[in-house]
Amino acid sequence: MIDFAQFDSLLQVADYFTTNDICKQTIAEARWADGEAVCPYCGKKHCKMGKDGRYLCKDCRRKFNVTVGTIFENTKLPLRKWFMAMYLISSHKKGVSSLQIMRDVNVTQKTAWFLLHKIRGLYGITDAIALDGEVEMDEMYLGGREINKHESKKTEGTQGRSTKTKTPIFGMIQRGGNVVAMKVDDTKGATLMPIVSQFVEQGATTYTDEANIYHKLSENGYEHLFVNHSQREYVRANDIHTNGIEGFWAHFKRVIFSTYHCVSKDYVQRYIDEQAYRWNTRKMSASYRFEDMFKKAAKSFDYTDVLSLSSVVDVVAWKTKHDSYYWAGKVA
Numbered sequence: 035m036i037d038f039a040q041f042d043s044l045l046q047v048a049d050y051f052t053t054n055d056i057c058k059q060t061i062a063e064a065r066w067a068d069g070e071a072v073c074p075y076c077g078k079k080h081c082k083m084g085k086d087g088r089y090l091c092k093d094c095r096r097k098f099n100v101t102v103g104t105i106f107e108n109t110k111l112p113l114r115k116w117f118m119a120m121y122l123i124s125s126h127k128k129g130v131s132s133l134q135i136m137r138d139v140n141v142t143q144k145t146a147w148f149l150l151h152k153i154r155g156l157y158g159i160t161d162a163i164a165l166d167g168e169v170e171m172d173e174m175y176l177g178g179r180e181i182n183k184h185e186s187k188k189t190e191g192t193q194g195r196s197t198k199t200k201t202p203i204f205g206m207i208q209r210g211g212n213v214v215a216m217k218v219d220d221t222k223g224a225t226l227m228p229i230v231s232q233f234v235e236q237g238a239t240t241y242t243d244e245a246n247i248y249h250k251l252s253e254n255g256y257e258h259l260f261v262n263h264s265q266r267e268y269v270r271a272n273d274i275h276t277n278g279i280e281g282f283w284a285h286f287k288r289v290i291f292s293t294y295h296c297v298s299k300d301y302v303q304r305y306i307d308e309q310a311y312r313w314n315t316r317k318m319s320a321s322y323r324f325e326d327m328f329k330k331a332a333k334s335f336d337y338t339d340v341l342s343l344s345s346v347v348d349v350v351a352w353k354t355k356h357d358s359y360y361w362a363g364k365v366a
């Protein structure tokens with residue numbers, strides 16, 4: 035079994051993955067934990083590798099490559115370049131641009147862009163995230179001149195949060211723990227409350243600003259404490275504030291503006307997922323994140339679905355279809 039802890043730099047990744055066979059072997063290990071190939075078409079284990087390196091399923095008689103059903107399926111690019119791009123993306127705290135991938139992996143910018151977006155699609159595949167204890171929540175608006183939300187709230191109060199020119203994003207963060215954030219169609223209570231109950235355990239203490247949309251939290255089984263941003267109150271009694279989630283927004287905006295400059299509305303969710311992933315794994319090493327990303331990449335799924343997701347409704351529907359572990363955890 036490959037030990038991912040050995041990958042401390044891009045050079046080590048390039049030195050280890052020298053041939054396509056080594057790369058394929060590593061995908062097989064990540065994909066089939068017990069080492070036995072599973073047919074992607076019928077799910078049976080009776081598969082034998084032929085001389086051409088492809089597997090033959092003895093049940094349904096179909097032939098398949100180790101990459102079928104993974105992010106690498108049908109790629110014409112050497113797998114080692116994929117792995118190098120994955121390492122770069124997982125090791126840079128602020129993300130990498132397609133220009134940097136183009137230079138470091140030696141591909142065209144078009145290919146680099148393609149790699150970035152395929153790999154970024156993996157972040158949508160989250161394991162069970164449930165927030166508990168002390169949970170802060172807040173919305174932010176990306177685009178337009180309203181990027182500085184504090185200012186806009188001060189001048190406009192909590193009403194009239196127009197979403198015509200801006201993309202609303204809703205976020206929840208467990209203090210000292212994980213963040214969950216997503217693009218939403220609007221920031222009405224009817225939209226946000228189901229999301230809260232999906233991710234936040236009942237009985238948790240929630241912290242928000244004074245916006246009306248949060249007033250139903252206490253009716254929905256949460257303790258609810260809030261500060262009044264419109265009256266310039268940012269912290270009350272030392273621990274009533276939303277500084278944690280605002281810190282995440284600040285980080286997110288810095289990355290968007292410094293690394294990516296501008297973001298298409300259609301791809302906002304992928305950038306959010308990427309930054310939420312970085313945040314949630316901030317205490318992990320680059321090699322751990324590389325291994326984790328590798329396992330996600332080797333996981334068999336219909337990735338064309340993932341890449342087309344752009345709204346929270348789609349994400350939830352996709353999770354329902356693909357991530358039974360996640361839902362099993364919530365139901366139990």
Ligand SMILES: [Zn+2]
Nearest residue numbers: 073076091094
């Ligand atoms: Zn089969």
